[in-house]
Structures are given as structure tokens and as C-alpha cells.
Amino acid sequence: MSIESASxxxxxxxxxxxxxxxxxxxxxxxxxxxxxxxxxxxxxELGLVDGMRRAGDLFEREEYFIPELLICxxxxxxxxxxxxxxxxxxxxxxxxGTVVLGVVEGDTHDIGKNLxxxxxxxxxxxxxxxxxxxxxxxxxxxxxxxxxxxxxxxxLMTTTMSAMSEVIRLLDExxxxxxxxxxxGGGPVSQQFANRIGADGYASNASTAVAxxxxxxxxTAEVATS
Amino acid sequence: xTALERLAGLSAGHALDRLPCVPIVGNxxxxxxxVRTSEIRHSAELLARAQVAAYRRFGYDVVRVFTDxxxxxxxxxxxxxVPDDETAYLQAxxxxxxxxxxxxxxxxxxxxxxxxxxxxxxxxxxxxLAGEVAVTAAxxxxxxxASFLVGAETLAKWVLREPxxxxxxxxxxxxxxxxWSDVLIDAGVTPSITEPMLSSTVVSPRQFQAxxxxxxxxxxxxxxxxxxxxxxxxxxxxxxxxxxxxxxxADCLSIDNDADLAAAKGVVGDRVRLMGxxxxxxxxxxxxxxxxxxxxxxxxxxxxxxxxxxxxATGCSLPTETPFTNIDAMIRAxxxxxxxxxxxxxxxx
Numbered sequence: 001m002s003i004e005s006a007s008x009x010x011x012x013x014x015x016x017x018x019x020x021x022x023x024x025x026x027x028x029x030x031x032x033x034x035x036x037x038x039x040x041x042x043x044x045e046l047g048l049v050d051g052m053r054r055a056g057d058l059f060e061r062e063e064y065f066i067p068e069l070l071i072c073x074x075x076x077x078x079x080x081x082x083x084x085x086x087x088x089x090x091x092x093x094x095x096x097g098t099v100v101l102g103v104v105e106g107d108t109h110d111i112g113k114n115l116x117x118x119x120x121x122x123x124x125x126x127x128x129x130x131x132x133x134x135x136x137x138x139x140x141x142x143x144x145x146x147x148x149x150x151x152x153x154x155x156l157m158t159t160t161m162s163a164m165s166e167v168i169r170l171l172d173e174x175x176x177x178x179x180x181x182x183x184x185g186g187g188p189v190s191q192q193f194a195n196r197i198g199a200d201g202y203a204s205n206a207s208t209a210v211a212x213x214x215x216x217x218x219x220t221a222e223v224a225t226s
Numbered sequence: 227x228t229a230l231e232r233l234a235g236l237s238a239g240h241a242l243d244r245l246p247c248v249p250i251v252g253n254x255x256x257x258x259x260x261v262r263t264s265e266i267r268h269s270a271e272l273l274a275r276a277q278v279a280a281y282r283r284f285g286y287d288v289v290r291v292f293t294d295x296x297x298x299x300x301x302x303x304x305x306x307x308v309p310d311d312e313t314a315y316l317q318a319x320x321x322x323x324x325x326x327x328x329x330x331x332x333x334x335x336x337x338x339x340x341x342x343x344x345x346x347x348x349x350x351x352x353x354x355l356a357g358e359v360a361v362t363a364a365x366x367x368x369x370x371x372a373s374f375l376v377g378a379e380t381l382a383k384w385v386l387r388e389p390x391x392x393x394x395x396x397x398x399x400x401x402x403x404x405x406w407s408d409v410l411i412d413a414g415v416t417p418s419i420t421e422p423m424l425s426s427t428v429v430s431p432r433q434f435q436a437x438x439x440x441x442x443x444x445x446x447x448x449x450x451x452x453x454x455x456x457x458x459x460x461x462x463x464x465x466x467x468x469x470x471x472x473x474x475x476a477d478c479l480s481i482d483n484d485a486d487l488a489a490a491k492g493v494v495g496d497r498v499r500l501m502g503x504x505x506x507x508x509x510x511x512x513x514x515x516x517x518x519x520x521x522x523x524x525x526x527x528x529x530x531x532x533x534x535x536x537x538x539a540t541g542c543s544l545p546t547e548t549p550f551t552n553i554d555a556m557i558r559a560x561x562x563x564x565x566x567x568x569x570x571x572x573x574x575x
Binding site: 108 | 307309312313315316317378379382383385386387426428429430433461462463466506507508511512545546
């Protein structure tokens with residue numbers, strides 16, 4: 001995986017550096033890429049994001065675990081810090097939508113939420129991260145304020161599951177649904193639970209959360225155009 | 227048969243009246259005596275009373291004094307938030323940088339944090355239920371406590387970037403766990419290890435071997451040296467580390483409902499007793515007695531004949547608000563199966 005040859009495209013080398021968890025090299029390659037006059041948007045999409053996607057695939061196949069995924073994401077963000085300032089203005093077109101994300105009140109387990117954030121950003125979503133131990137009303141206020149498409153709720157504790165239905169109740173009260181979709185995830189949460197509280201979807205891990213968010217956005221688009 | 231006779235008989239391979247049954251009751255015990263969860267966490271008298279009352283109310287086969295995973299880490303400086311009537315959770319790790327690791331010290335269970343309270347509670351329960359049922363208390367495993375000392379995400383990164391620091395944290399957490407185990411055993415209580423952060427949902431099997439197994443093996447060895455058997459619980463996915471879990475020397479593996487009990491029987495059933503794995507949330511908390519009965523029958527069908535025995539248990543601790551009727555149904559379902567523990571019907575299920 002770490003073998004490289006001069007004939008490899010700069011994108012492949014960036015992608016490999018991310019998958020190989022090499023933050024220093026990712027940053028160096030990103031700088032060299034800019035020096036050679038390459039298009040930073042391409043380097044992000046075909047290099048960094050591609051590498052993170054591959055890392056996500058390895059995670060799903062249980063070849064990578066949380067430590068590997070976190071270090072890959074540090075490499076990706078390291079590269080982004082180099083490339084992003086050089087993007088032309090208005091390059092935010094790749095944004096797939098806005099997700100307000102957080103761990104619900106009563107819980108501070110946030111690794112799962114952070115992984116979802118990384119994978120959503122990799123997939124081109126704007127993520128507003130509210131952190132952990134977030135009150136239901138705060139989700140609703142922020143989602144309304146930033147005109148979010150999706151609210152993502154995470155928990156690892158059963159005691160906080162009722163806070164998830166509270167978010168949905170508050171959104172309904174404001175008639176903010178179905179415009180704002182609600183997705184839920186975390187150890188004790190299930191599709192069955194999501195159905196019961198009336199959430200728009202459930203994801204068992206960070207990769208499926210991305211697929212779910214995409215599906216919901218496409219669904220919205222369909223409705224809007226039909 | 228008493229609960230103690232049942233467990234001893236299972237180990238000896240004798241005929242029993244039924245399989246042992248352990249719905250893992252933690253904070254639900256507070257509901258049995260009508261107090262708030264924060265009250266049992268911070269009062270030896272109430273914690274003991276709640277656990278004894280829960281055992282008497284439901285009649286299960288192992289008592290486990292447990293409120294949350296953080297009591298040891300808290301005694302080492304982690305900040306824990308204790309809501310009035312919900313399970314406690316980690317507010318902030320004890321340290322936030324590599325430079326602070328050297329400042330940490332193992333906890334003294336006689337003086338630090340709420341360990342003295344939990345020790346006194348466990349001792350009271352053991353005294354009251356002596357000769358009747360095994361009384362255990364939770365010992366949070368070294369790697370998991372380490373994650374509370376520095377934060378789970380930092381620890382996960384250090385596993386790859388700062389392995390020496392991870393080992394240093396695990397040593398500190400192990401020393402706390404050894405001391406905690408010692409005072410529990412002195413009080414007539416059996417330590418029961420829970421190590422959720424070593425789940426393959428979090429770290430790789432290789433990382434389990436490097437950062438988990440050495441410390442677990444020392445902890446189990448220490449407890450064995452004092453003539454107590456040990457149950458090891460790890461949440462989430464564990465299939466790829468079952469053999470390592472058995473390598474730790476643990477006598478019984480508690481298998482989460484995220485893992486396959488029949489497969490566990492095949493891989494390690496000849497080396498260790500198995501415990502599991504009725505889903506605590508989807509079935510015990512959200513389901514009804516019929517769903518509980520089905521889940522119990524599935525467990526017994528999958529592993530009731532496991533060579534070293536099966537304890538029909540929940541896959542993890544029960545949610546606080548689990549309906550009592552479901553806990554009753556779990557034990558009734560095991561009684562209904564009786565002995566030998568065979569389930570042959572339910573083809574339609």
C-alpha cells in the first residue's frame with residue numbers, strides 16, 4: 001500500500017498518504033501539488049477525500065478500527081488545511097447539504113459522533129458540530145438558525161434515548177419537519193427505535209450514516225423537483 | 227436450589243433445576259426501592275439496600291454491585307457528572323495532555339472518590355446474602371479506565387502515536403484495579419471485570435493483544451491467586467478476540483448481543499463458561515414478556531449445551547427503566563425450559 005512510483009498520479013499519492021495514516025507526508029504532498037500549479041479542488045476530491053473514503057471502506061471491512069480512522073482523518077484535515085485556502089471563491093458547490101450533529105444531553109461519548117462528522121465532511125456535507133451533552137432545544141435552535149437539512153443525534157446511553165424523541169417533538173411543534181430530517185445512531189439505538197420515535201433514519205456506523213444522509217438528501221431533491 | 231448451588235453445579239457439570247439466569251441489574255435496583263439513581267451511587271446504605279431488594283424481588287443468580295463504569299477513574303481524578311436520576315457519565319477526563327500522565331496516581335480504594343462508599347455497599351450485600359448467592363462488584367478494566375483518564379479519542383490516537391503513554395496509563399489503571407479487587411475480596415465480594423473499550427467495535431484484535439491482554443491477564447491472575455473466579459465482560463463486537471479473552475484466564479466470558487452466542491460456543495465454549503446474550507435495549511427495555519421469552523429460548527438453543535456451561539444473561543447491563551415484568555419474564559422463561567436446557571420447538575419463529 002505504501003509503495004509509490006513516480007508514474008503514480010499526485011492524487012493517488014495523496015490518497016495513499018491518507019490511507020497510510022501519514023499526516024506529515026500528506027501535508028508535504030499537498031504543498032508540492034500546489035507548487036506544481038495543480039487544481040486544489042481536484043487534489044481534495046481525488047486525493048484526500050478518496051483516501052478517507054478508502055479508510056472508511058477498510059473500517060467497514062474491519063481491517064481498520066477507530067484508532068486508524070482517527071489518524072487517517074488527521075492526515076486528511078492536515079492536507080485540507082494546506083489546500084483549502086487556495087480554492088477559488090464559491091468552490092463550496094460540492095456541498096451536499098448541512099447536517100447539525102451532536103451527542104444528546106446526558107451523554108458525552110462522542111467518538112462515534114466524531115467519526116460520523118469526519119465521514120460526512122469527507123462526503124461533502126457541511127457539518128455543524130454541537131459537541132456532546134447537547135439539550136434537545138439547542139439542536140432545534142441551531143438547525144433552524146443554520147437552515148440545516150439534517151439533524152444527526154448520537155448516544156451510547158439508554159438513559160438519553162428519550163432526548164432523541166424530544167428533539168423530534170420540538171421539530172414537529174415548530175412544523176420544521178419534514179423539511180429537516182432527523183437521523184439517529186449509537187450503541188443502544190436501533191432501526192426499530194428510530195421507527196418508533198418517528199426519526200427519518202437510523203445508521204449503525206459512520207459509513208452507513210453517510211449513505212443515509214445522501215439518500216435523504218436525494219429523496220428531498222426528488223420531492224422538490226416532482 | 228439456591229443460586230450458589232446452581233452456579234457451583236454448573237461448574238461441576240451436575241444436573242440442575244434450570245440454567246442460572248442473570249439479568250444484569252445495575253441502576254434498575256434504585257427503582258426496586260423507589261429511590262433516585264444518584265442516591266444509590268452516593269450512599270452505601272441505599273446501594274446495598276437496592277441491590278439486596280432487587281435480588282429478592284427477581285430471584286436471579288448473581289448479584290452485581292454496579293452503578294456506572296467511572297468510579298475508579300473518578301477516584302483517580304476524572305470528572306463525572308451525576309444527574310439526579312439518570313446514569314452518571316464522564317464529564318471530563320483526569321488529564322488532557324501527554325505531559326500530565328506523570329501526575330496521575332493509582333487510587334486508594336479506602337479513601338479516594340466514591341470507592342469507599344461502593345466498597346461498603348458491596349460488603350454489606352455480601353454479608354447479607356452470604357451462603358445464598360454470589361455477590362460480585364464491577365471492576366472496570368485497565369484499558370477502559372485509561373480511556374476515562376485521558377479521553378477515549380485521545381487514547382485511541384495514542385494507541386498508534388504514543389504507545390508508551392498508553393502502557394503507562396494502563397499500568398496506573400491496572401494498579402487501581404488490583405487494589406480495588408483486593409479490598410473487594412477482603413470484603414467477601416468477587417470482582418467482575420468489564421472492559422468495553424477493548425471491543426472490536428473500537429480497537430483491532432492486534433491492539434487488544436498489545437494494550438488489553440497483558441493487563442487483563444495480570445488482573446485475572448491476581449484475582450485467581452486469591453481463589454476467586456472471574457467473569458470478563460466486553461461490549462459490542464468481540465468475535466475476533468474471544469480466544470484472547472479466554473487467554474486472559476477469565477473463567478466466564480460475558481457476550482454482548484452484538485456477538486453470536488452459537489459462534490462463541492464453537493470458538494471458546496470448551497475453555498470458558500459463557501454468559502449472554504439477551505438484548506438489553508431492544509428486548510428487555512423495549513420489548514414485552516413474549517419477546518423476552520423468545521430471546522431467552524434463542525440463547526439456550528444456541529448455547530445451552532456449551533461445554534463449560536451457559537448463564538442466561540443480558541448482553542449488557544439493563545437500562546434503568548427496564549420494566550420489572552420483562553425481568554420476571556426472563557427468569558420465568560429459563561424456569562420453563564428447566565433441565566436439561568434444551569429448546570426444540572419454535573421452528574415457526
